[in-house]
Amino acid sequence: MYSGRVIICDDEVEILRYLSKILSAKGLDLEVFSSGSALMTCLENRGADECDLLLLDVKMPDLDGIEILQRIKALKLEIPVVIMTAYASINSAIEAMKLGAYDYVTKPFPKEKIFGILEKVLERKELLKENSALKDELGHPAASPLIFASPSFTEVHDMALLVAQSDSNVVILGESGTGKELVASLIHQNSQRASERFLTINCAALSDTLLESQLFGHVRGAFTGAINHQKGLLDAANNGTLFLDEVGDMSPAIQAKLLRVLQEGDFIPVGDTKAKTVNLRFLAATNKDLEEEVRQKRFREDLYFRLNVISLYLPPLRERAEDIELLARHFLRKYAARMKRDISDFTPEALQLLTTYNWPGNVRELENAIERAAILTRGPLIRPETLPVWRSNGLPPVAEAPRAAERLVSLETIEREHILHVLKASGNNKSRAARILDIARRTLDRKIEEFGLDDVGAL
Numbered sequence: 001m002y003s004g005r006v007i008i009c010d011d012e013v014e015i016l017r018y019l020s021k022i023l024s025a026k027g028l029d030l031e032v033f034s035s036g037s038a039l040m041t042c043l044e045n046r047g048a049d050e051c052d053l054l055l056l057d058v059k060m061p062d063l064d065g066i067e068i069l070q071r072i073k074a075l076k077l078e079i080p081v082v083i084m085t086a087y088a089s090i091n092s093a094i095e096a097m098k099l100g101a102y103d104y105v106t107k108p109f110p111k112e113k114i115f116g117i118l119e120k121v122l123e124r125k126e127l128l129k130e131n132s133a134l135k136d137e138l139g140h141p142a143a144s145p146l147i148f149a150s151p152s153f154t155e156v157h158d159m160a161l162l163v164a165q166s167d168s169n170v171v172i173l174g175e176s177g178t179g180k181e182l183v184a185s186l187i188h189q190n191s192q193r194a195s196e197r198f199l200t201i202n203c204a205a206l207s208d209t210l211l212e213s214q215l216f217g218h219v220r221g222a223f224t225g226a227i228n229h230q231k232g233l234l235d236a237a238n239n240g241t242l243f244l245d246e247v248g249d250m251s252p253a254i255q256a257k258l259l260r261v262l263q264e265g266d267f268i269p270v271g272d273t274k275a276k277t278v279n280l281r282f283l284a285a286t287n288k289d290l291e292e293e294v295r296q297k298r299f300r301e302d303l304y305f306r307l308n309v310i311s312l313y314l315p316p317l318r319e320r321a322e323d324i325e326l327l328a329r330h331f332l333r334k335y336a337a338r339m340k341r342d343i344s345d346f347t348p349e350a351l352q353l354l355t356t357y358n359w360p361g362n363v364r365e366l367e368n369a370i371e372r373a374a375i376l377t378r379g380p381l382i383r384p385e386t387l388p389v390w391r392s393n394g395l396p397p398v399a400e401a402p403r404a405a406e407r408l409v410s411l412e413t414i415e416r417e418h419i420l421h422v423l424k425a426s427g428n429n430k431s432r433a434a435r436i437l438d439i440a441r442r443t444l445d446r447k448i449e450e451f452g453l454d455d456v457g458a459l
């Protein structure tokens, strides 16, 4: 038996019935949606609180799974999503994984497949709980999800805790992947608004119209496709904190509407005539030089002053080498546990490579590198060759930022590399390789064909 809450969204009644039956038999709380738009309305209004897993069909007539994932990502809802796809739409599954889906299953799937995923998800939830209990014991604030040791980050962290006590708006500056969103959530968790909601929106990820209706909400019939009344994030976060990520990318029209909220504390939903009053704290982040944007008249000065009561600058990872090793070990523990692998440490060479590389994508790039290395590692130690920053000539430090194409590889590439590796290691014995990979033999055959690995025997 399990304890947790699962949302299922599929337009096929048979699938809904099948999943409801097997999951409720295991003691799980279920919520079922037969259309993508109904699911989105619920997530937008209520957030993903207390939901442990979302099982999402990729192909639905009104709103497909990929679009839902994009919206979940833009709303920054923390919810593991498992995409359910037909064999024919396997490319959508890959697309979904790139968008941050937790996993995917190909229909028809045995119930054990879903139970396996559920166990991993619930185990992860427990791990996160343990982690925060441990931080409590060590005397760190329970809400701090941040790992750091460097003096420069300690200073910003202390500053963040201090400004959390005030109710002022804050702008968090720093390169992409430096932890701006984590710091925003830390501020909220340590503020007087901690018991209220912390909602986030990425202003660069949405079109102008969508951003406007997400922020301010709309009434029925406000524009083509507005079939229902929809509450905006300003409303949903009332009394809590709203985090505006990539605020520097907001259009002048939306900047003007937002300024009114900051000045008057009210706004008018799209298509409505009545103003709504809200009480919010705004945290905003950008990797743009906002002062320069103001000088260039791309960002309103009055809005800038309203938002930027206090500003925090997160230093890039390359300027805080002390944090790299700590973060790398933290991510290694996380991914080794998630993948149930006994990888305990880095070789000294790998560690040296990690601490001397200049990490243009900051902590996010480091996390991706460790996740990839954990997938590719066979022994107990992470070796340099599994790190994307490794060069075949063995030269460790890279002074300049490598080109993106050299650093980052797609999930598809990793999957292909790993299948190739297992096939070679098993002497091209496909049944054995399928067992090691923990996938059905016919799934392996399909992937071999898809990735053009038929000739592996000859390698």
Ligand SMILES: Nc1ncnc2c1ncn2[C@@H]1O[C@H](COP(=O)(O)OP(=O)(O)OP(=O)(O)O)[C@@H](O)[C@H]1O
Binding pocket: 145, 146, 147, 148, 174, 175, 176, 177, 178, 179, 180, 181, 182, 183, 245, 285, 287, 327, 363, 364, 367
């Ligand atoms: N100090 C830290 N401790 C633990 N994890 C961190 C830390 N800093 C960043 N991360 C992780 O790195 C990733 C990127 O962090 P985050 O999204 O907060 O960065 P960001 O600056 O908001 O990025 P962007 O500008 O691209 O939105 C996240 O997975 C986050 O959990």
